[in-house]
Amino acid sequence: MKEVLTEMLSLIDDPNTAPEDRATYMHILGGLTATLKAIQDPGVTPQDRAAYTRIVKAMTDAVKAALEPPPQSNAPQGPKWAMKSLGETGAGLEALHGSRSAPEDPKDRKEIQKRIEEACNALRTVQDPKASPEEREEALKKVKQRIQALKNVQYLKLMKEIKRYKPSAACVETVENRTRQVGWSDGSLWGLSGPSCAATVAAGASQEKTELHALLVCMQRNPFSSCVDYVPED
Structure with a gap:
């Protein structure tokens, strides 16, 4: 852990680091730091502390693998590809711990924790020379998704319908960011559940006999993680 944090700081401070790469490293560092703070919080539940500890370990291992890729990397575009994906995951961790962006319902937090942990494990496995070809192939499939x-066709369909209700630019950006950081569909619904999309969700929920009516009504009444079954089929 200390080695990875030190390396991230060094890369961030390096004047030769490209701005895009620096942003990636900052998200990784920010995600790990925020999660470490959560682990040390006396108010965090034992279950959350255990989940955050697993996430930190998996993400640290994945970053180390990306910094020192094996001779035959399974990443489609080499180690930089893996690091960029870790940057998105780090940004998701920052949002998970943010005072304004963290899911309010414990069920939703647990679901996002689960998705982020799965992402870190997949990134770790796809770069692990000791993993079997089958394990790396399955992990790569998850990372690509x-x-x-x-x-994703369903995501594009969701956004097309959402835009019928004239969402704010902040709402669209939030949904895009959470989808990029956590994936479809939990990330998308997390973004849609945020304050910037409240008016859009209300407008859609008031429109009966539309494809998103059941989903948006569910999101008004329940944790967003329980509404996945209401996402319109492809």
């Missing part, structure tokens, strides 16, 4: 989440 997350990276390509903004091109």
